[in-house]
Amino acid sequence: MQNLALKMPKAFDWPKVGEVVEGRVMKKSAKNLYIDLGIWGIGIVYGIEFINAQDIIKNLKIGTSVFAKIVEVQNESGFRELSLAEAKAQKSWDLIRELKKTNQAITTKILSVNRGGLIVEISGIAGFLPVSQLASEHYPRVEGGDKNKILEELSKFVGLEFKIRVLDFDVKENKLIVSERAAEEEHLKRAIERYKIGDIISGSVSGVVDWGVFVKWPSSAKAMEGKPMEEEMLEGLIHISELDWQLVENPADLVKVGDEVAAQIIDITNDRISLSLKRLKIDPWKTASELLEKGMLIEGLVKKFNPYGAFVEIVCHPNECLQGLCHISEFGSDEKMNAALEVGKKYQFKILAFVPEEHRMSLGVL
The missing domain is CATH 2.40.50.140 (Nucleic acid-binding proteins)
Incomplete structure (x- = not known):
């Protein structure tokens, strides 16, 4: 009798509501599933819990080990009421919690x-x-x-x-x-560590969007690991403002997917690399101060209108141009600006302000 008592579970050993236990399928019927819980007796899955677990139950065989959640310690018939669906969900969330932790x-x-x-x-x-x-x-x-x-x-x-x-x-x-993206951060970090701001890369245009251009190039860091070529690539973004020293309205006017380009790395933040095309070109504003000054009369080509006024292209050298703004205040209204100027035509302008270090030129219409 004493040995039998030792084998019986103590009060605090009995499963509690919400606890997940393991047992073996002992009997299946059209409405009930019975599970052998060993020293804790027999559990039953029935009613709404049976319906909710149909996808699980249909694959279970007699003797199969299964996890279940206690929803009632003991019902009127002496069974432990169980939930397979809730146990599966809890196990799944436990896995997700562990994946997040590690x-x-x-x-x-x-x-x-x-x-x-x-x-x-x-x-x-x-x-x-x-x-x-x-x-x-x-x-x-x-x-x-x-x-x-x-x-x-x-x-x-x-x-x-x-x-x-x-x-x-x-x-x-x-x-x-x-x-x-987070799953590839580790190997990206190792590859990116080989680069620094100011480095020049050679790659191909992998995407063109309204706000800029994506460029891919082989990563020597990953190539050394002997991985397949399609995995040996880094990618950076050339923002539209870094495509050219002049105003760019549509990146697709400058490049297309597949074009080979050279670009300079201007920023590395976490796994994002920012590139520039214009930093590899001569800044026309640096030499323009030798040719242009405040008060000068010049000819300019109207490129576009926006709420601030008209953008005008000024030729400095045979292959170099600057853009200045003829502010809307010069006209008084959009209607008057559209009446005075036409996109694609040349007019005489006066330089009202010229600040090359800020890449800024204000124009007045004559």
Whole structure:
């Protein structure tokens, strides 16, 4: 009798509501699932819990080991009432919590897409991969930012497997945010460490968008690791303001995808590299002070209108031009400006202010 008492669980050893326990399937019926919990007796899954766990139960066989969550310690029939669905969800969130804690990268399949990003799954929990968290090779570069075209590009990833890291999660809100970009940060960091501000890279244009140009080039750091060529690339952005010393309205007017370019690294922040084309060109403003000065009368070509006035191109040297602004106040209104000037035509202007160190020239119309 004493030995039997030693084998019996103590009061504080009994499972509590909310605790996940392990057992073996002992019987299945059309409405109930019975699980052998060993010294804790027999558990039952029935009612709404049975319905919610249909996808799990249909694959279970007699003797299969399974995890279940205690929803009632003992019902009127003496069974422990269990939930398979809640146990699976809890185990899944425990896994997600561990992935976040260890910053471990895992591979997951892209299930679907929406305008904001991609839908993935980790152990049955749906997660969201925002467009902003895609790796550079998967980022949709669509001219004009057309949302339908972006969605079309994202749809190509459905069914593919991406390596991701858990970025954020909230169990109560059933929210899971993941990042593909974060999963590649470690090897990107090692590759980027080989570069510094001022270095010049040679690469090819990989994307052209309204706000600039993306350029890819081989990373010697990764090449040394003997990885496939498609993985041996770094990518940087040339902002529209760094394409040329002159005003650029549309980057596509200067370059197209596939063009070979040389660019200078002007900033490295985390895994983002900023590049410049214009820094490798002679700054026309530096030599313009020898030719232009305040009060001078010059001929200029009207390039465009905007709410501030008219942008005018001034030729300094055979292959060098500057742009000045003829402010809207010179005309009084948009209507009067449009009546006085026409885009694409040349007019005489007077230099009202010339500040080459600030790349600024104000013009007055004659």
